[in-house]
Amino acid sequence: MRVVVDTRTDEILRLEHLLEGGNYTLWLNSYGPFPLDRSLEAQLRHSVGKGCTVGGDSSTCASAARGEVIESLLHSGDGGYGPLELPAKRSEVLRLAEVLLRQVHLDRADIIRRFWLVEGHPAYPVWWDFAFDIQAQGQRWILMGSASD
Template structure:
């Protein structure tokens, strides 16, 4: 038997817990700080999965990255899937999302790239996913999230 210990921050684990639902689960993770001398794909292969292949990458504003992540984290789903009691948990979810953004220095970023993985995704995205490469003061953080059934 192998015992796996989830070492992600409590805020990430709580956010995922709050977003659990009927036929619906959310995964979020951060990686960093990492160096910026590597390409994005090299950084992903050293921190996320050796199989990572970036399918596309586009420069985005901090505001667009923030809006996209919040919109997806607050995705209500429909009658067949989605988080339970989203409206009653919204305030805490937003607070935890802010803590998540602070942990990767999103609001202070000098450069943000939105990307998706063609191969090597650490989770199983079904309904939505986001991934951002965040650069600030010679370092990078990677913020990823997805939902599945």
């Protein structure tokens, strides 16, 4: 028997639980802090999975990254998929998202790169996904999320 311990933060686990729904599953994770002595791809292969291959990246700012994360988490879906009872959970989702964004030092970032994986994604993105390399105060945090059916 293989025992797996989920070491993700309480905020991530709660967000995943709150946003479960019909034909809809949320996956979130944050990694770090790490020193900046590895490339993004090398760090992903070390901390996320050996098969991670970055397809590309682009510079972004904290407000754009925050907007993308919030928009993704509040994605309502449609009649065939989406989180259950999202309007009633909205304020708690926003509160937890802000805690998560503080944990990865988004507002203190010197550099934020949005990236995508062509191989080795730890989840199965269908409806949406995001991935950010956040560098602040000489350290790196990686924030990733996706929704699937």
